[in-house]
Amino acid sequence: MTLTHPSALPATDPNDWRDAVYELFRASAIRQVVYVPDAGHTRLIDRCHADPDMHAVVLSTEEEGVAHLAGAWLGGDRGVMLMQSSGVGNCVNMFSLLAACRLPFVTLVTMRGEWGEFNPWQVQMGRTTPDILKISGLTVHRVDDPADVAETVDSALRIAFDGSQGVAVLLSQRLIGRKDFTAED
Amino acid sequence: MSAALLDRRDVVARLLADRRDLLVVSGLGSATYDCAAAGDDPRNFYLWGAMGGTAALALGLALAQPTKPVLGITGDGDLLMGLGTLTTIGAQAPANLSIIVLDNEVYGETGEQPTATAHGTDLTAVARACRLNAVDEVADMAGVEALAARLHAGDGPLFANIKIAPGNPEKVLPARDGAYLRDRFRGAVLGDAA
Ligand SMILES: Cc1ncc(C[n+]2csc(CCOP(=O)(O)OP(=O)(O)O)c2C)c(N)n1
Numbered sequence: 001m002t003l004t005h006p007s008a009l010p011a012t013d014p015n016d017w018r019d020a021v022y023e024l025f026r027a028s029a030i031r032q033v034v035y036v037p038d039a040g041h042t043r044l045i046d047r048c049h050a051d052p053d054m055h056a057v058v059l060s061t062e063e064e065g066v067a068h069l070a071g072a073w074l075g076g077d078r079g080v081m082l083m084q085s086s087g088v089g090n091c092v093n094m095f096s097l098l099a100a101c102r103l104p105f106v107t108l109v110t111m112r113g114e115w116g117e118f119n120p121w122q123v124q125m126g127r128t129t130p131d132i133l134k135i136s137g138l139t140v141h142r143v144d145d146p147a148d149v150a151e152t153v154d155s156a157l158r159i160a161f162d163g164s165q166g167v168a169v170l171l172s173q174r175l176i177g178r179k180d181f182t183a184e185d
Numbered sequence: 186m187s188a189a190l191l192d193r194r195d196v197v198a199r200l201l202a203d204r205r206d207l208l209v210v211s212g213l214g215s216a217t218y219d220c221a222a223a224g225d226d227p228r229n230f231y232l233w234g235a236m237g238g239t240a241a242l243a244l245g246l247a248l249a250q251p252t253k254p255v256l257g258i259t260g261d262g263d264l265l266m267g268l269g270t271l272t273t274i275g276a277q278a279p280a281n282l283s284i285i286v287l288d289n290e291v292y293g294e295t296g297e298q299p300t301a302t303a304h305g306t307d308l309t310a311v312a313r314a315c316r317l318n319a320v321d322e323v324a325d326m327a328g329v330e331a332l333a334a335r336l337h338a339g340d341g342p343l344f345a346n347i348k349i350a351p352g353n354p355e356k357v358l359p360a361r362d363g364a365y366l367r368d369r370f371r372g373a374v375l376g377d378a379a
Pocket residue numbers: 093212213214215216234236259260261262263264289291292293294295300
């Protein structure tokens with residue numbers, strides 16, 4: 001299937017890793033991007049919404065996204081879930097679907113609670129997220145350097161869709177930048 | 186409530202009798218057994234777990250296959266666990282998706298503990314508030330007949346709550362290896378592209 005590159009979209013900034021991930025989604029024929037928002041995903045979410053070849057779907061909870069992407073795959077669509085580390089906790093039982101049906105699954109997780117975190121309520125899921133993902137059967141890639149993001153996401157997409165595996169890419173809090181609670185926005 | 190509640194097996198058999206290109210996702214427990222009892226089909230995706238996930242899985246499928254009718258059929262307990270998904274479905278508004286609840290007002294699989302629908306939660310009203318096209322609660326086989334035709338009308342997202350009689354009919358167990366169910370479903374829907 002050929003894709004028409006939408007012309008009305010914001011131009012890709014080659015120095016912005018979020019744009020590089022978006023371009024990778026297009027090149028990898030990602031059709032459904034489901035998410036519960038995190039500030040770190042904002043630009044990527046906006047770009048997916050602006051793309052007429054993608055369904056960008058806001059979820060009421062992250063566990064929905066696991067089931068949603070299972071359905072998408074059954075119907076022949078590749079998808080990705082965007083969430084923050086707290087959302088991983090919401091997914092745990094639904095991850096059993098991935099194991100039971102050996103489904104491909106990719107999630108990009110913005111990490112909170114692990115680096116200079118102001119909000120102590122984020123710390124628990126920041127600490128437990130990598131282990132929860134691993135014991136749930138997912139392969140975990142972690143990225144700290146913006147220059148490594150696209151390559152890492154590419155690896156995740158290949159592992160998932162070439163071999164029917166679950167993969168999580170953790171985008172570290174150092175990479176995203178810690179949330180500034182004193183700023184105006 | 187009328188004296189004679191509908192029999193779940195009669196309802197599901199009628200919904201699937203003339204299924205044509207309908208893709209079916211069934212919720213864990215009784216809905217899965219009902220669909221198997223109506224006749225196994227590679228275009229049935231039976232859930233044996235993932236409680237709360239039936240409607241979300243059906244939504245992802247409906248978006249991926251917009252030219253085919255998709256039915257998510259499940260129990261009230263399963264729908265209640267993922268009730269927020271109705272808001273997601275309402276926002277996406279896929280015309281080819283139908284969600285049907287077999288509402289026996291209990292968690293039948295686990296010992297018939299009453300669900301919130303036994304205490305008056307009105308799932309039809311909830312679905313309407315989430316902007317699904319919800320038909321009035323179905324209470325007789327004529328209503329089921331009409332609903333079976335609506336599944337193919339493409340004027341969804343459709344929602345129907347069907348009050349059914351309590352009691353667990355004899356279990357009809359379909360395959361439960363998820364990877365097998367996945368492969369045969371994708372083979373049936375996608376053909377060589379699977
Ligand atoms: C997360 C989770 N919690 C609890 C259960 C146990 N459980 C299995 S089936 C079921 C009840 C399902 O009720 P409903 O969807 O109304 O179907 P019914 O059995 O009444 O037809 C429950 C609570 C489970 N499988 N998963």
